[in-house]
Amino acid sequence: MARIWGGILLIPVYLLATLPALAADPLRSWTDGPTKDAIMEFVANVTKEGGPEYIPPEERIAVFDNDGTLWAEKPLYFQLIYAMDMVRDMAPDHPDWEKQEPFASILDGDPRKALEGGKPALMKLMAATHSGMTGNEFQESVSKWLATARHPKYKEPYTEMVYQPMLELLRHLRANGFKTFIVSGGGVDFIRAFAREVYGIPPDQVVGSSLKAEYQVKDGKPSLVKLPEINLIDDKEGKPVGIYQYIGRRPIFAVGNSDGDLQMLEYTTDGEGPRFGLLLHHTDSRREWAYDRDSEVGRLDKALKLAPEKGWTVIDMQDDWRMVFPFEKQ
Missing domain, CATH: 3.40.50.1000 (HAD superfamily/HAD-like)
Known part of the structure; x- marks a missing residue:
């Protein structure tokens, strides 16, 4: 990773060899x-000044x-996986969820069944796991989850x-x-x-x-x-x-x-x-x-x-x- 030292950009030797390739082909993948x-x-075309298709x-x-x-x-939207993980974390404080959908199916390990309730079930899930906190608290929760969660x-x-x-x-x-x-x-x-x-x-x-x-x-x-x-x-x-x-x-x-x-x-x-x-x-x-x-x-x-x-x-x-x-x- 490049570092700034004394106002000078320092680039590791292992990256120097890649610079010509990056400049020559920005879409190398x-x-x-x-x-x-x-x-x-x-x-x-849109960045060529004076050209017929130039856009500022x-x-x-x-x-x-x-x-x-x-x-x-x-297999599911990642935010939805996050919400389901939050349900499992919050469950001890919500014993009623064991008999209440969509929470019951999530706790039983059946996320597909949990979503059979359609939009109402989804909104219920999001309301329970995404509200009642400040924006900073929510983003801290997401950051913590991203640091440990792994794709199945x-x-x-x-x-x-x-x-x-x-x-x-x-x-x-x-x-x-x-x-x-x-x-x-x-x-x-x-x-x-x-x-x-x-x-x-x-x-x-x-x-x-x-x-x-x-x-x-x-x-x-x-x-x-x-x-x-x-x-x-x-x-x-x-x-x-x-x-x-x-x-x-x-x-x-x-x-x-x-x-x-x-x-x-x-x-x-x-x-x-x-x-x-x-x-x-x-x-x-x-x-x-x-x-x-x-x-x-x-x-x-x-x-x-x-x-x-x-x-x-x-x-x-x-x-x-x-x-x-x-x-x-x-």
């Missing part, structure tokens, strides 16, 4: 081909979905279940004057707990689903307490709304992986001037999972059908990515 070429060409830096807004786009989403299949920390090619894309866009945002159906406070460290995206550039909050003074100290009431569901039609309310500019570059991202891609690419829509299709059953239309998590159907008509570029994970996760051996 992507397979050479049409998908990679389309991304590189778009970025080059203040308008270079890129939005990324999180679950299934920046990190994996199987890969046995890696969840923060290692990110997609290396997407990390490179984020860096490439920022190196070319783009401002990168996460626009996710996941909880905004949950994502803010790790977005800067993992993605290089600061908290104020995260848009997500949220609970209402209330200003309270406790022991003479002002704080914001999360309430068990919905503020915004940042999914499907809610994504353009979240972009409008919290970013204030229409993006020119949007990346998603499911029908939950369809409206965000439409909103982005139907604007005037150069636009780019990117859709990740999970096709790699060997290194990750292959799923689309029939998946309970990250269902991709209508958006995949519309992609050719809308001019969206579709990433075939199996063919377009040389590696998927950072921990893969090259």
Whole structure:
């Protein structure tokens, strides 16, 4: 890791050899081909001063979905796994949960059954595990969980279940004057707990689903307490709304992986001037999972059908990515 000493940037010898390669190919984990070429060409065109497609830096807004786009989403959304782990931790203080759904099924080790109650069950679960605390307390809880929890299949920390090619894309866009945002159906406070460290995206550039909050003074100290009431569901039609309310500019570059991202891609690419829509299709059953239309998590159907008509570029994970996760051996 590079260090600053006396105002001088010190770079370890083992990194020096990689610098020419990084400069020559910022998307080195992507397979050479049409998908990679389309991304590189778009970025080059909109950043070429004096060119016909030039877009000034203040308008270079890129939005990324999180679950299934920046990190994996199987076997369940990771935030949902966190909530279920919290139920188990909190259970001794809630003996009534042993006979109350969705908590009873979670405690019995049957998360699928717990979710059979649909949206009401999910909201009950989130209210119990995500509210009644300050935002800082919640983020501390998430950070503590991320430090110890491991993915059930890969046995890696969840923060290692990110997609290396997407990390490179984020860096490439920022190196070319783009401002990168996460626009996710996941909880905004949950994502803010790790977005800067993992993605290089600061908290104020995260848009997500949220609970209402209330200003309270406790022991003479002002704080914001999360309430068990919905503020915004940042999914499907809610994504353009979240972009409008919290970013204030229409993006020119949007990346998603499911029908939950369809409206965000439409909103982005139907604007005037150069636009780019990117859709990740999970096709790699060997290194990750292959799923689309029939998946309970990250269902991709209508958006995949519309992609050719809308001019969206579709990433075939199996063919377009040389590696998927950072921990893969090259």
